[in-house]
Amino acid sequence: MSEEITQALQQTCLYQEHLALGAKMSPFAGFMMPIQYSSITQEHLAVRQKVGMFDVSHMGEIFVEGPQAEEFVNWIFTNEIRGFQGGKVLYGMMCYPEGGVVDDLLVYREFEPEHFLLVVNAANIDKDFAWIREKVKGFNCTVRNESPDWGQIAVQGPEAEKTVMEVLGYKEAANLGFYEYCNVEYKGKRLILSRTGYTGEDGFELYTTPENTVEIWKRLLAAGVEPCGLGCRDTLRFEAGLPLYGDELSADISPVMAGLGMFCKYDKDFIGKEALLDQKAGNVAKKLVGIEIEDKAIPRAGYPVELEDGTEVGVVTTGYHSISLDKSICFALVNKDCSALDTPLWVRIRKKTFPGKVVKKRFYQTNYKK
Amino acid sequence: MSKILEGLKYSESHEWVKAEGDIAVVGVSDFAQEEMGDITYVDLPEVDDEVTAGEEFGALESVKASSDLISPVSGTVVEVNADLEDAPEKVNEDAFGNWIIKVKMSDPSELDALLDAAAYKALIGE
Numbered sequence: 400m401s402e403e404i405t406q407a408l409q410q411t412c413l414y415q416e417h418l419a420l421g422a423k424m425s426p427f428a429g430f431m432m433p434i435q436y437s438s439i440t441q442e443h444l445a446v447r448q449k450v451g452m453f454d455v456s457h458m459g460e461i462f463v464e465g466p467q468a469e470e471f472v473n474w475i476f477t478n479e480i481r482g483f484q485g486g487k488v489l490y491g492m493m494c495y496p497e498g499g500v501v502d503d504l505l506v507y508r509e510f511e512p513e514h515f516l517l518v519v520n521a522a523n524i525d526k527d528f529a530w531i532r533e534k535v536k537g538f539n540c541t542v543r544n545e546s547p548d549w550g551q552i553a554v555q556g557p558e559a560e561k562t563v564m565e566v567l568g569y570k571e572a573a574n575l576g577f578y579e580y581c582n583v584e585y586k587g588k589r590l591i592l593s594r595t596g597y598t599g600e601d602g603f604e605l606y607t608t609p610e611n612t613v614e615i616w617k618r619l620l621a622a623g624v625e626p627c628g629l630g631c632r633d634t635l636r637f638e639a640g641l642p643l644y645g646d647e648l649s650a651d652i653s654p655v656m657a658g659l660g661m662f663c664k665y666d667k668d669f670i671g672k673e674a675l676l677d678q679k680a681g682n683v684a685k686k687l688v689g690i691e692i693e694d695k696a697i698p699r700a701g702y703p704v705e706l707e708d709g710t711e712v713g714v715v716t717t718g719y720h721s722i723s724l725d726k727s728i729c730f731a732l733v734n735k736d737c738s739a740l741d742t743p744l745w746v747r748i749r750k751k752t753f754p755g756k757v758v759k760k761r762f763y764q765t766n767y768k769k
Numbered sequence: 770m771s772k773i774l775e776g777l778k779y780s781e782s783h784e785w786v787k788a789e790g791d792i793a794v795v796g797v798s799d800f801a802q803e804e805m806g807d808i809t810y811v812d813l814p815e816v817d818d819e820v821t822a823g824e825e826f827g828a829l830e831s832v833k834a835s836s837d838l839i840s841p842v843s844g845t846v847v848e849v850n851a852d853l854e855d856a857p858e859k860v861n862e863d864a865f866g867n868w869i870i871k872v873k874m875s876d877p878s879e880l881d882a883l884l885d886a887a888a889y890k891a892l893i894g895e
Contacts, residue, residue: 439832440807443832697835
């Protein structure tokens with residue numbers, strides 16, 4: 400048995416709710432998580448057309464505070480946090496000196512000076528916290544991993560704002576722009592109401608205590624909000640062109656390779672800057688692209704990408720028959736000279752190859768709040 | 770709880786077979802379609818393709834995963850259910866009513882090695 404299987408799986412605070420709903424459960428990132436409740440297609444469409452909710456309590460919450468917190472976070476984070484105000488959220492990465500990615504994450508600038516919240520991927524909490532603790536040496540600030548103390552629900556879809564306002568009574572929701580948050584209370588405990596998400600739709604992420612999370616989940620469910628599993632979380636983020644750590648970003652796939660250079664700011668110093676600048680200047684072998692193929696066959700992670708003559712030039716990282724677009728599309732990591740838009744490429748699916756071409760990675764027109 | 774039809778033969782890889790003379794009509798079980806979730810693509814063989822008992826002859830794709838179709842018998846494909854190319858979801862709607870291929874069996878005694886309804890029911894734990 401592999402080590403992965405023998406390690407005890409964790410449960411989120413909503414585990415019993417998932418069982419009660421009859422969810423298909425599966426291990427993900429060390430947690431036993433719901434993959435689907437009804438069907439991936441139905442849940443996917445609920446988020447695109449109305450509103451759905453996800454248990455994302457497995458995500459990690461790391462707090463950085465102290466006189467040099469801003470300086471420290473800006474040193475480990477690729478994006479520029481100086482000059483952005485309390486109540487704002489920024490997406491970016493933590494990189495290794497070689498340019499590979501430790502994790503992609505959200506940085507919340509709190510309203511108190513020199514207070515930050517870093518929200519990281521569940522699979523990477525231990526690795527990230529070890530990395531942060533190592534790098535913080537010499538900086539005058541503290542770091543705390545509070546992941547087990549926080550539950551999190553993502554409410555996503557065109558009716559998300561209405562839902563948060565009417566079902567939960569948070570009128571503040573209307574005033575938040577995309578990637579902004581505010582602090583409210585639920586039962587006297589802090590609730591971070593954040594206009595963020597991972598679906599390509601407008602939506603909110605609600606961070607609060609595990610007890611509050613269970614109560615809020617039940618209230619949303621009673622109000623008719625569709626419970627959505629990790630299955631459609633992946634189809635939704637994929638259509639919206641959003642990367643998943645482990646598939647499109649990793650220690651071997653840098654932000655420059657993944658086409659996420661806009662989240663790296665080079666007029667400051669940060670870990671990995673030199674390597675990324677070098678890659679940006681052209682010293683990079685692979686690029687992440689979108690490919691659309693002319694068939695209903697589905698390109699899956701690991702399938703080879705070829706030229707017409709059968710030369711292998713890359714590999715699929717994520718692929719689906721897109722639910723919103725009714726097309727077979729994938730992300731693939733391919734040789735740089737094959738990465739220009741409209742380049743003809745073939746994907747090998749079992750015994751056959753299917754012709755396709757390079758397209759923009761944002762397959763679906765996102766609907767974020769302006 | 771998934772449906773199991775009496776009178777059919779089943780493979781351990783969740784295909785069903787209905788023998789009509791030396792023709793085997795092959796589909797997947799209700800249990801299989803339930804496990805897979807929404808089926809979005811059926812990769813069919815071509816008429817006249819040779820298939821071998823225990824070997825892959827095509828695939829079903831759900832949103833999340835691909836699952837090989839394993840032939841329960843050996844022989845030659847005489848017909849494929851082309852309706853499934855445009856409407857793969859029919860397998861979800863009625864797994865027994867929507868066959869996938871028909872095979873002219875080269876060795877009908879292979880049917881004896883397959884499970885009957887009771888044995889299949891035991892296999893899937895229902």
